[in-house]
Amino acid sequence: MQLFKRLSDTRAVLTNKRTDSIGRRIFAIIVTAMVCIAGLGLKGAEIGFVLNWACGALFSWHLLFCQRKVEIDLGSTFITTTISSVYPIAKQKISIDSIKAFRVDKDIGRKNGYKLVIIFDETKAPYGFSFGSLSSMSLLASQLSAFCNKPLIEMSVP
Incomplete structure (x- = not known):
């Protein structure tokens, strides 16, 4: 489960729940x-x-x-995901300006799972950003939506 932590008016991070890490x-x-x-x-x-x-x-x-670090920086207008071990493994940057909305969808690959999806324009496919329970993904989606000032599209079927 990802926890939203606001650092300032323009910066936030997503951290793992302590029990997941332990x-x-x-x-x-x-x-x-x-x-x-x-x-x-x-x-x-x-x-x-x-x-x-x-x-x-x-x-x-x-x-x-291994650790996953997600930083949201409104100043640079990027959501940056970094995966590293003792050395960097992967880094992904998503432009906040290119995001049209956030949405929570049922994850058909998991029995009771849901995913937070980032919606871009018509030329780019939606991106599964995070996975978890309905309550945790709904909370994360609303927090990201409010922080990034992007719409939150409600799920049609829970």
């Missing part, structure tokens, strides 16, 4: 412990085991240090 870290520590224990038996191991161990080590590394 749960991911606990899972990462378990995976890291398993990788370390398996690493003790690498001496004389076959190449397939070593490759599997290396993939597990990389996965656990990213679980431990």
